[in-house]
Amino acid sequence: MGDVVSLEAIALLNEMIPWPTHVERHGVHHEPRFMLLERAEDDVVVLDRYLAIWLFVPVVLLTNPRFELGNWWIRQVSRILAEASQEDETNDYEDYNEEHELDSGSASIGLNAVSTARPKGVDSLPALQRNAANPRDFKRLIPEPMVVVVEINGHPARALLDSGSLSDFMSSKLAH
Incomplete structure (x- = not known):
């Protein structure tokens, strides 16, 4: 039963999420995009050959008739790619700071400010005027x-x- 579940999952993924059309030029699309890497007792390890990502898919989910494998796969891959891009941005920012690090003694920052007029006699911060919803002309x-x-x-x-x-x-x- 276990092999049937894992092979069915691979077949479903290959059917629901095919190779992108631009891959056809390289002839890779004749091979299956998704491969079974390993079948454990509780998990099926699936490799996406296009994205070079492998995921553990719990067998409990695969045996649930209401489980949508394609949507689950897309959500997991999206999360992984988002986390990877955030790590790349953080690393790029850290690299930039290391390259452009300033000496603390010679650094100066010019600050300019613009202020709004305050009503006389009021010590509080000026608030934004919100009058877009107030009708000016009742004939309008x-x-x-x-x-x-x-x-x-x-x-x-x-x-x-x-x-x-x-x-x-x-x-x-x-x-x-």
């Missing part, structure tokens, strides 16, 4: 957003379309 018409009703899987769904001119009015309009 507020445009109506376009509501489109579409059917998705037999259920109606409403979509609110905005041309961009409703940006000041969207939050108050959606509250109604």
Whole structure:
């Protein structure tokens, strides 16, 4: 049973996540992209030959009928690649700092500042004025957003379309 589970997982991955189309030029696409590296008691070790990544897939997940192997694989690989890119950025930043390290005695930084006017008699920090939602002219018409009703899987769904001119009015309009 164990070999059937692992071989089925490999077949599903090869079917769901094929080689990218640009690989066809090199003739590699005739070989399976995913290979079974090892079958342990609790895990199946799968190698993605395109990304050169191998993962342990728990047998408990593979025997679950609701488990979506393709989506799980993509999420795991995305997480691994995101972590690797963050490590690369950190290493690049550290390398840059080492190359451009300044002597503490000769370093100087020029700071410039701009301040907003404060009302007289008020010691607090100036706050941003938030008046976009306050109507200035009551005769001005507020445009109506376009509501489109579409059917998705037999259920109606409403979509609110905005041309961009409703940006000041969207939050108050959606509250109604």
